[in-house]
Amino acid sequence: MYAYDTLDRTFVAQRTAQFREQVRRRLANELSEDEFKPLRLRNGLYLQLHAYMLRVAIPYGLVSADQLRALARIARRYDRGYGHFTTRQNIQFNWISLKDAPDILNDLAAVEMHAVQTSGNCIRNITTDQFAGVAADEIEDPRPWAEIIRQWSTNHPEFSFLPRKFKVAVTGSASDRSAMRVHDIGVRLVRGIDGAIGFEIWVGGGLGRTPMIAQLLRGFLPKEHLLGYLEAVLRVYNVEGRRDNLYKSRIKILVSTLGIERFRDLVEAEWTLTSGPGLRLETAGIARMQSHFRAPPYADMPGRSREFEAKRLEDSAFARWAKANLFPHKQPGYAAVTISLKPIGGVPGDLTAAQMDAVASLADAYSLGEIRVTHRQNLVLAHVPQDRLHDLWRALDALDLATPNLSRATDIIACPGMDYCGLATARSIPVAQRLSERLAALDEQYDLDQLSINISGCVNSCSHHHVGHIGILGLEKGGAESYQVTLGGSSAEDAAVGRIIGPGFGAEDVVDAVETILITYLGQREDSERFLDTVRRVGQDPFRRALYKQP
Amino acid sequence: MPRRVITANRLIDGVVVWRDAAGRWREEIDRAAASDDDKTVARLLSGARTDEAAGVVIGPYEVEVEVEQNTASRRFLPTHLRERIRAGGPTVALH
Amino acid sequence: MQIIRLIEGQPATDIDVWTRIDDGEPLPEYAPTMVSLARWRSGRNDLVRRNVAVGVRLASHETLEGLAGDLERLDLIALDFPNLNDGRHFTTARLLRERHGYRGEIRATGQVLRDQLFAMARCGFDSFDLQAHQSAESAREAFSEISVVFQPAADGRTAAHAIRTGGAGAHFSAS
Incomplete structure (x- = not known):
């Protein structure tokens, strides 16, 4: 993983000191709240709603065991003993005092972490595939590129007051686990016609009030031009993006208003003029960055572990977990393990300080001291020898962290909603909890895998409900919570925005509605067809009839 | 007019506070000053805005409440769910 | 009126010598004169003929379009910030310095806040019409709070990645 040098340490220390002084001036009322x-x-x-919330950056979701322990200490010392992992691979603490914030940033800096640009109208945390560096289908590890973009975007003087927030995702695989096409910019490593590796650049994806899927801006960009090209895109956006209406200020609106061709012309013209030597990436610099992400020292092992196979046969609970929560590793004899943060009836994405410490120890013991956060609000131990999977599973089970539900009906993505969030119009967590309890049995009986249910508590769509296979949006209607349901969304390589099925449901009825949708699917599915494919094949009508009791 | 109280978040820690009759900010909604009189509410709010300008609280506003009165106590229950959650905390377990 | 000025990169408090002339107003005879872009366009010949320093101020939605050929006649370009969220002129300033090679004064006017000064300086601004209620002493410190930068901009500082690979201008080495 990336290790700070003197420059990084100096910057984070100075930035922390700068914020401490800003907090001092605010508390002395030398700064107004607006300022x-x-x-x-x-x-x-x-x-x-209840306090300040601190969102700590976890660049591209990668965190060391020591860093996770530091997060646990912060949760205990400054918060109420837990944290919440977000769909952008960060962690949030819900009960923070303004007066403590500089000390927390200090504690973070001590473990090479920070909260820089996790909010505001600037370039946010760069996200990527949680299986970066271990996925067999990867063209190249996206993390060095994510780190290169992170550094370039850090405290960028020209792009610190953009029309609106700006999110970049990078992926190195054909199958997109980074939700790249719902980002302002999606960067995908591809192999060009001459075999050289470069980038596809996608632009204008985003959710919120007006969901859009990103369009292809450039089919192939040579590696050395990545930053120059991004700078051109950002510059066009900074100048041309709307600033008169909060809901029309994201780059997706600019791209759709101009049309992708016109937008591309502007970017290419700007890029021709900006592509000076300053931003061109030198081979030595790229290699230097890649050296931070070199494959760890794996042991030589056979591709199939007899120990693992034997345990799977003798322990059905382990077998079930292994079937759901493992991802194949490119290194023979290893597996990437997803730790579900979706216990049945729990709060999606939450982890207590005690669990953080325990996961950190397990990462040390089983996975080279490294943890990843997924955009589905789960954790990954990416380098576990298959021989040791059963031991790890038993340890996780003891921590209530072995729910075998990855990408299944109960692997629900949910934002904090109105229980915590100042923007929310309805609650998300209680709906997620009740759904999880209701659907657990249905899943066990009918095998509801490859299903994504996403619940947002307002139109800002932090849980990406538009691209959930089943999306749920909580609104306020006549003083009561009302939940609008969409079907058919996807954030993967077949990205699509879901369609609203019909009138919304009350807080009590929405769980029944989702169950009805799934039962309808079970009646319609052919063989092991996944939910999304059934919806795409049969359309919305069968679901609508079942939900609204139409003939 | 419905009864209203004045709320804000305290600058130093963000905690939800309610303005009492003496102009102090209290963490318990039941200690708030409530009124159904527009002028009284406007006066309470104006005091709150002075505190906002002084950097004591952030974003004061009015909240509609129902009053549960019995001989032993008086309790306020905000009409809107959002304010009930602000007054009482999250509706889900905190771990 | 006082402004903050960067002289050889160092901030200092300075007296503002510029007179800001509104669109209907007559031109002063001697004082350096700052006019709107519209006034510059309509009265360009009169303004140039006077042999007095001229500056043009751009509102936040105005760009350098049509102005590039005139830059050498302008001693000052004032870029206005109507609120603290409108960052368009960060780009304008960089374009002036880096694309058009403008060497005159670039001034930030309007809602100019102490905590934006560093970014403004990096983009090529060298004078700052600070909001009245802000301390000039504190504002001067804003330029030196951060010493590490991660991207090239108009101020010529060497970005971290160039320092690491021994690029031009590296004045200290990374570990």
Whole structure:
């Protein structure tokens, strides 16, 4: 993983000192809230319903065991003993005091972490595939590129006051686990016609009030031009993006208003003029960055572990977990393990300080001291020898972290909703909890895998409900919570925005509605067809009839 | 007019506070000053805005409440769910 | 009126010598004169003929389009920030310095806040019409809070990646 050098350490220390001084000036009332708000936001600090919330950056979701222990200490010392992992691979603490925030940033800096640009109208945390570096289908490890983009975007003087927030995802595989096409910019490593590796650049994806899937901006960009090209895109956006209407200020609106061809012309023209030597990436610099992400020292092992196969046969609970929560590793004899943060009836994405410490120890013991956060709000131990999977599973089970439900009906993505969030119009977590309890049995009986249910508590779509196979959006209607349901969304390589099925459901009825949708699917599915494919094949009518009791 | 109280978040820690009759900010909604009189509410809010300008609280506003009165106590229950959650905390277990 | 000025990269408090002339107003005879883009376009010949320093101020939605050929006649370009969220002129300033090679004064006016000064300086601004309620002393410190930068901009500082690979201008080495 990336290790700080003197420059990084100096920057984070200076940035922390700068924020400490800004907090001091705010508390002394030398800064008004209007002046202070953009400053605290770009340091990850929101004011929510009950307290300040601090969003800590986990660049491309990669965190060391020591860093996770530091997060646990922060949860205990400054919060109420837990944290919440987000769909952008970050972690949030819900009960933060403004006066403590500089000390927390200090504690983070001590373990090479920060909260820089986790909010505000700037370039946010760069996200990627949680299986980066271990996936067999990868063209190249996307993490060095994510780190190169992260550094370039850090405190970027020209792009610190953009029309709106700006999110970049990078993926190195054909199958997209980074939701690249719902980002402002998606970067995908591809092999060009002459065999050289470069990038596809996608632009204008985003969710919120007006969901859009990103369009292809450039089919092949040579590696050395990545930053120059991104700078051109951002510059066009900074100048041309709308600033008069919050809901029309994302780059997706600019791209769709101009049309992709016109937008491309502007970017290419700008790029021709900006592509000076300053941003061109030298081979030595790329190699230097890649050296931070070199494959760890794996042991030589056979591709199939007899120990693992034997345990699978003798222990059905382990077999079930192994079937759901393992991902094939490119190194023979290893597996990538997903730790579900979706216990049945639990709060999606939450982890207690005690669990953080325990996961950190397990990462040390089983997975080279490294943990990844997924955009589905789960954790990954990416380098586990198959011989040791059963031991790891038993340890996880003891921590209530072995729910065998990855990408299944109960692997629900949910934002904090109105229980915590100042923007929310309805609650998300209680709906997720009740759904999880209801669907657990149905899943066990009918094998509801490859299913994504996403619940957002407002149109800002933090849980990506538009691209959930089943999306649920909580709104307020006549003083009561009302939940609008969409079907057919996807955030993967077959990205699509779901369609609203019909009138919304009350808080009590929405769980029944989702169950009805799944029962209808079970009646319609052919063989082991996944939910999304059934919806795409049969359309919305069968579901609508079942939900609204139409003939 | 419905009864209203004044709320805000405290600057230093973001905690939800409610304005009492003496102009102090209290963490318990039941200690808030409530009124159904527009002028009284406007006066409470104006005091709150002074505190906002002084950097004591952030974003004060009015909240509609129902009053549960019995001989022993008086309790306020906000009309809107969002404010009930602000007054009482999350509706889900915190772990 | 006082402004903050960067002289050889160092911030100092300075007296503002510029007179800001609104569109209907007559031109002063001697004082350096700052006009709107519209006034510059309509009264360009009069303004140039006076042999007095001229500056043009651009509103936040105005760009350099049509102005590039005139830059050498302008001693000052004032870029206006109507609110603290409108960052368009960060780009304008960089274009002036890096694309058009503009060497005159670039001034930030309007909602100019102490905590934006560093980014403004990096983009090529060298004078700052600070909001009245802000401390000039504190503002001067804003330029030196951060010493590490991660991208090239108009100020010529060497970005971290160039320092690491021994690029031009590296003045200290990374570990």
